[in-house]
Amino acid sequence: MTVTPAPSVETFGGYRHEAFLYSGLPEFLSGTLSFIRRAVSAGDPVLAVVSAAKIDLLRQQLGAEAGHVAFADMADVGDNPARIIAQWQAFVQGNAGAAQLCGIGEPIHPERSPSELAECQLHEALLNVAFAAATPLWLLCPYDLEALAADVIDEAQRTHPFVAHGDQRQASSAFEPIDLADPFDRPLPPPPAGAAPVSFGSGDLRRLRMLVAGHAEQAGLEKEAATGVVLAVSEVASNSIRHGGGHGEVRVWAEGRILVCEVSDRGHITSPLVGRVRPVPDAGGGAGLWLANQLCDLVQISSSARGTTVRIYQAAGR
Secondary structure (H helix, E strand, C coil): CEEECCCCCCCCCCCEEEEEEECHHHHHHHHHHHHHHHHHHHCCCEEEEECHHHHHHHHHHHHHHHHHCEEEEHHHHCCCHHHHHHHHHHHHHHCCCCCCEEEEECCCCCCCCHHHHHHHHHHHHHHCCCCCCCCCEEEEEEEECCCCCHHHHHHHHHHCCEEEECCEEEECCCCCCCCCCCCCCCCCCCCCCCCCCEEECCCCHHHHHHHHHHHHHHCCCCHHHHHHHHHHHHHHHHHHHHHCCCCEEEEEEEECCEEEEEEEECCCCCCCCCCCCCCCCCCCCCHHHHHHHHHCCEEEEEEECCEEEEEEEEECCC
């Protein structure tokens, strides 16, 4: 990495997406508190999206300064990581005209499942194209060196143009911009052998909803969660009919207490922020995946010229 001077909140301009590597809670507090206090001193809006426990600690340490900081619990904002970018966009839009905005977002923690971790890492890669270069947002993403695996830290350096550790801020030589032509060209774990595909076409959505509803009942989903996953699958299947060749296949299976529904078709999704930003009315697409992300615990997309697979997760007991 090439060491660069640490920019101040007062003088830095444009969008900056930075991984903050820390070892344990004292280093987390040291790095985030100095970042917040510089912003508060300059009168710049600050939003910290971290765990509830860390919000409490930051409030305690900041004292009266905490009144100048907005906080949001990552468990609420980013339980499904695909919802986080919309939160940052709302922060930017809600503070239009500010000379500088500062944010702290920590979506990755050791309790994330492998599927959730993959979506958090995709989220971090997509953050690099979520804002125009001139947007005055400095976004700091903490990563705990003591709690996270080495490969997770390595990936953080690939998904962030800048890395901070201690008093140094560096341009990451490992940074890899996402391929905007194929942002979702990635494999998903194969479905279980017993999850047989069910074909559907334009006249089969009612039958498809009944199929998913039956699986949701067997999986023990509560009424609201079951209704949500049925609607999400119906919306994604409707996308397959409209944009994926007029038909597709659905598979449904259980992974412990989690119901998984997979919709596949011959379409190709190339819009990197689809499902992550609120769709514009009459824009011609994106509403189905947006709705699926709002209703369900997790949504994964794998898409290339070979076709598209959308995998939807909903846990029982929520």
